[in-house]
Amino acid sequence: MKYFSVEYISIFAGFILLLIGLWGIISQKNILKIIISFSIIDTSIHLILVSVGYIKNRTAPIIDGPVTRADAAQQVTDPVPQALVLTAIVIGVGITALMLSYALKLYEKNKSLEIDKYKSLKW
Amino acid sequence: MIRNSILLLIIAGLAFIFYHELSAYHGNDGLNETANYYATKGLSEVGAANLVTSVVVTYRGLDTLGEVTILFLTAAILALMFKTSHSQKETQKRITSELLITASNVLLPVIFLVGIYIFINGHLTPGGGFQGGAVLASAMVLMLLSISGRKIKHAVLDFIEAISGIAFVLLGILGIFLAGGFLDNSIFSLGTFGELFSAGAIPVIYSFIGLKVGAELSNIILVLNQTQNVEK
Numbered sequence: 001m002k003y004f005s006v007e008y009i010s011i012f013a014g015f016i017l018l019l020i021g022l023w024g025i026i027s028q029k030n031i032l033k034i035i036i037s038f039s040i041i042d043t044s045i046h047l048i049l050v051s052v053g054y055i056k057n058r059t060a061p062i063i064d065g066p067v068t069r070a071d072a073a074q075q076v077t078d079p080v081p082q083a084l085v086l087t088a089i090v091i092g093v094g095i096t097a098l099m100l101s102y103a104l105k106l107y108e109k110n111k112s113l114e115i116d117k118y119k120s121l122k123w
Numbered sequence: 124m125i126r127n128s129i130l131l132l133i134i135a136g137l138a139f140i141f142y143h144e145l146s147a148y149h150g151n152d153g154l155n156e157t158a159n160y161y162a163t164k165g166l167s168e169v170g171a172a173n174l175v176t177s178v179v180v181t182y183r184g185l186d187t188l189g190e191v192t193i194l195f196l197t198a199a200i201l202a203l204m205f206k207t208s209h210s211q212k213e214t215q216k217r218i219t220s221e222l223l224i225t226a227s228n229v230l231l232p233v234i235f236l237v238g239i240y241i242f243i244n245g246h247l248t249p250g251g252g253f254q255g256g257a258v259l260a261s262a263m264v265l266m267l268l269s270i271s272g273r274k275i276k277h278a279v280l281d282f283i284e285a286i287s288g289i290a291f292v293l294l295g296i297l298g299i300f301l302a303g304g305f306l307d308n309s310i311f312s313l314g315t316f317g318e319l320f321s322a323g324a325i326p327v328i329y330s331f332i333g334l335k336v337g338a339e340l341s342n343i344i345l346v347l348n349q350t351q352n353v354e355k
Contacts, residue, residue, distance in 0.1 A: 007150050015141040019134055026130050055151045061174035062249060063166065069316070072174075073154055073162040079174040080158055086179055087190050090253050090336070094197035097343050101201050104350070 010051035017044030031106065031113045035099045042092040046085045053081030170313040171246040171322040179251065180325050180332075184306030188291065191335055195288070198342040205350040219269055227269035234262040242333030246322040252329040256336025263341040267348055277345065284338035287331040294328055 003012075017040055024037030054077055061076040063069055107113055154162060161174055161182065169177040179187055241248075242255030298307035308328070314321035 005150070008145065008148075011145060011148065015138075015145065019138055019141070022137065023130070023134055026133070027127075053151075055153065060249065061162070062247075063172045063174070063316075064247070069166055072166065073159050076154075076162055076174065078151070078154055078158045079161055079178050082175045083178040083183060086175065086251070086253060087186060090190055091193055093340070094194050097197055097201060097347075101204055101347070105204060 005056065007051045007054045007056070010054075011048055014044045014048035014051065017041070017047065029115050031103045031115055034115065035096065035103060038099065039092070039096055042088075042095075046088060046092075049081045049085050049088070053078035166316070169308060169322060169325070170316055171325050172316065173246055173249065173251075175249075176246045176251055176325060176329070177322075180245075180328055181306060181308045184295065184328075187332065188295070188306070191288070191291070191332060191339075194336060194339045195284070198339045198346075201343055201346045205346050223269050227265050231262055231265060234258060234265065238262065238333070238337065239330075242329050243326055244319070245329040245333075246325045247319070252332030253336050255329075255333040256338075256340060259333070259337030260340035260344060263337075263344055267344065277342070280338045280342050280345070284335055284342070287335040287338070291328060291331045291335065294324055294331070298324070 003009075021037045021039075021041035021044060024040065025034055028034050028037065058075055058077045059067060061072075061079040061082070063072055063076075067075045103113065106118070110117060153159075161178060165171075165174060165177050165182070169181050171177040171181075238255045238258035240255075241250035241258060242252045245251035245255070294310070295306040297310050299305055301307075301310040303309070306328070308323035308325050311323045311327075313323050320326070
């Protein structure tokens, strides 16, 4: 059963999380819930990216203990997606902070977090 | 009703696409060319035991500089949006429990130590500047919770952030003159593989990144905390 290995399960979980997040963004009315949905999508993409870099029966890309210097290329998983995800997590923090602060400003101005109350960008 | 069914259609369509992606996906058999280069040549070129660190700090160091800049921008925009008048007299003081104060006095030095350990050992263990910086910022959250009365000075954080940012860029520029290019880590000797003082400039650069990230995240938390106090 090829679908019951680690990389398939984690990619599948990532896709499910992505769909949940997208559903939340489209269907929810509360701005805070929309922001939470954005965070879920963020996490799902991290999960998918990391599992794309996974290689079966290999270990983390750190040269220590059983992983020897000479044949590191045969023993470690792909370090590039992991570095990308490290970058993406930090940027995700920044984006979440900005979204939350905009929500706070909107609430200060109109005393409402319902997205239906904001008509100024609708056409 | 129509809205809901359109939504359901969109989600179902995406799920169909994802199902095709998943069934067509077959796992990797080996490293691709770039990763293979990092895993073979990178060890002697960079000398970091943690390959992710060698990618983040040296090979893609410019991206990391941009990333730190994005965090700085976030902190700057937040500070601009919530420019508070510095009259914090009307904020009533929360009464902090004795338990929290004592526990945080014990824990704060330990948390700071763990954060610093994490970013100094970034080239040997699965740690690094960003993780260590986040741990430092969590110490700041504990400090804010336990000592509600005391004001934490923005100036100190800004100073740490500015100094470490400048040092990061200067170390990068030093690489142009002394070594192969911008952010090349072989400006110091590479040392023995696997030791604390190895991998050239990576521990130094990662320490500055850790300090900068810690200061920026703390700044974000402080700004949000102060607006909360003003609104009450």
